[in-house]
Amino acid sequence: xxxxxxxxxxxxxxxxxxxxxxxxxxxxxxxxxxxxxxxxxxxxxxxxxxxxxxxxxxxxxxxxxxxxxxxxxxxxxxxxxxxxxxxxxxxxxxxxxxxxxxxxxxxxxxxxxxxxxxxxxxxxxxxxxxxxxxxxxxxxxxxxxxxxxxxxxxxxxxxxxxxxxxxxxxxxxxxxxxxxxxxxxxxxxxxxxxxxxxxxxxxxxxxxxxxxxxxxxxxxxxxxxxxxxxxxxxxxxxxxxxxxxxxxxxxxxxxxxxxxxxxxxxxxxxxxxxxxxxxx
Ligand SMILES: CC(C)(COP(=O)(O)OP(=O)(O)OC[C@H]1O[C@@H](n2cnc3c(N)ncnc32)[C@H](O)[C@@H]1OP(=O)(O)O)[C@@H](O)C(=O)NCCC(=O)NCCS
Numbered sequence: 001x002x003x004x005x006x007x008x009x010x011x012x013x014x015x016x017x018x019x020x021x022x023x024x025x026x027x028x029x030x031x032x033x034x035x036x037x038x039x040x041x042x043x044x045x046x047x048x049x050x051x052x053x054x055x056x057x058x059x060x061x062x063x064x065x066x067x068x069x070x071x072x073x074x075x076x077x078x079x080x081x082x083x084x085x086x087x088x089x090x091x092x093x094x095x096x097x098x099x100x101x102x103x104x105x106x107x108x109x110x111x112x113x114x115x116x117x118x119x120x121x122x123x124x125x126x127x128x129x130x131x132x133x134x135x136x137x138x139x140x141x142x143x144x145x146x147x148x149x150x151x152x153x154x155x156x157x158x159x160x161x162x163x164x165x166x167x168x169x170x171x172x173x174x175x176x177x178x179x180x181x182x183x184x185x186x187x188x189x190x191x192x193x194x195x196x197x198x199x200x201x202x203x204x205x206x207x208x209x210x211x212x213x214x215x216x217x218x219x220x221x222x223x224x225x226x227x228x229x230x231x232x233x234x235x236x237x238x239x240x241x242x243x244x245x246x247x248x249x250x251x252x253x254x255x256x257x258x259x260x261x262x263x264x265x266x267x268x269x270x271x272x273x274x275x276x277x278x279x280x
Contacts (some may be wrong), residue, residue: 004061006093008100011055011067016042022057022064026083031121031271047187048178049073050080056100058084058093068097070105071178072113077105078178079118082127094130102134106280117277119177119251128274136276142177144250144269145261146212147234155236160194162186168194168202168219177275179251185217192216195237201229203237206249213237213244218257230260 011019020038027034044050051072058066066084070077079101084093105113119142120127166186178184185192185204194217196202201224204217215237220229238246248261250272 007059011057012053022067025085028086066093075114077113077116115279119273136278139275139277141254142273143254145248145266147246147266150238150246152239153235154239157195162188164194197233200224201233212247213241
C-alpha cells in the first residue's frame with residue numbers, strides 16, 4: 001500500500017460550513033461535548049481576530065484530518081483552537097499543524113511575530129504534551145468562578161452596548177488573555193452588554209443560559225476601588241436576573257481579583273485552563 005499523504009493548507013480554501021464540520025469532528029470525545037455551529041464559529045472568527053488565511057487544515061490522503069485556527073493582533077498571535085479527527089489522532093497530524101503555524105509565525109513578513117499564546121484545559125494531557133513538545137511554556141493559570149446563590153440587592157444600573165468597554169479599560173495597561181482583551185469584548189455586540197454603576201464600576205454581561213449568567217469582565221475605576229462597588233454591582237446584576245447563578249468562565253488569571261471573589265462567595269470551578277506561550 002502506498003504511504004499515506006499528509007498535506008497542510010490554508011484554511012481559507014474551506015467554506016465556513018466545511019470548517020464547522022471539521023471543528024466538531026476535531027473536538028469529538030473532548031472533555032465536554034462541543035457543538036459548534038456556523039453562526040458561533042463565524043462569531044469567534046470575527047471577535048477573536050482569527051485569520052483564516054493563516055489558519056491551517058490538514059488533509060490525510062486527501063481527506064480533512066485536522067485544523068488549527070490562528071488569531072492575530074499586531075505582532076502577536078494565538079492558537080484559537082485546534083483539533084484532529086478521532087481516527088487520525090496519534091499519527092503526527094497535530095504536530096504537523098502546529099509546526100506549520102509556528103513556522104509561519106516566525107517567518108511572517110516584517111520580522112515575524114513576537115509571540116504566540118494559547119489556552120488549554122489543565123486536564124487535556126494530549127494537547128498539553130503536544131504544546132510542551134513544541135517548546136511552549138506555561139505562563140499562568142486561568143480559572144473560572146461561580147457564585148451559585150448570589151445575594152440580590154437592587155441598584156441603579158446603567159446599560160450600554162459593548163463598544164463602551166473600550167473606554168472602560170483603555171486607561172489601564174493590563175496583560176489579559178486574548179478573549180478578555182478590549183479588542184475582543186468591545187466587538188461582541190448583543191446580547192452581550194455592559195452594566196455600570198455611576199460610571200465607576202463596570203461589568204460585561206456575556207450571555208444568560210440555563211439559569212447561569214455569564215460575565216466576561218469586571219472593572220472598577222482605580223480611584224474607586226475598596227469602596228464595595230464591585231459587590232454592589234454584582235448584587236445589582238443578580239437582582240436583575242433572579243434565579244441565575246453568576247459565572248466567570250475559565251479565562252481569568254488566577255490572581256486577578258482573587259481576594260474579592262473569595263470574599264463575596266464565588267467558588268473556583270473544577271475545570272480550569274493554563275495559558276501557554278512561546279516568544280520568537
Ligand atoms: C490534542 C490533539 C490535537 C493532538 O493531535 P494528534 O494529531 O493526535 O497529535 P500527534 O499525533 O501529532 O502527537 C504529537 C505529540 O502530542 C502528544 N500527544 C498527542 N496525543 C496524546 C495523547 N493522547 N496522550 C499523550 N500525549 C499525546 C505527544 O507528545 C505526541 O508525541 P508522541 O506521539 O511522539 O508521543 C488531539 O488529541 C485532539 O484533536 N484532541 C481533541 C481536541 C483538543 O483537545 N484540542 C486542543 C484544544 S486546546
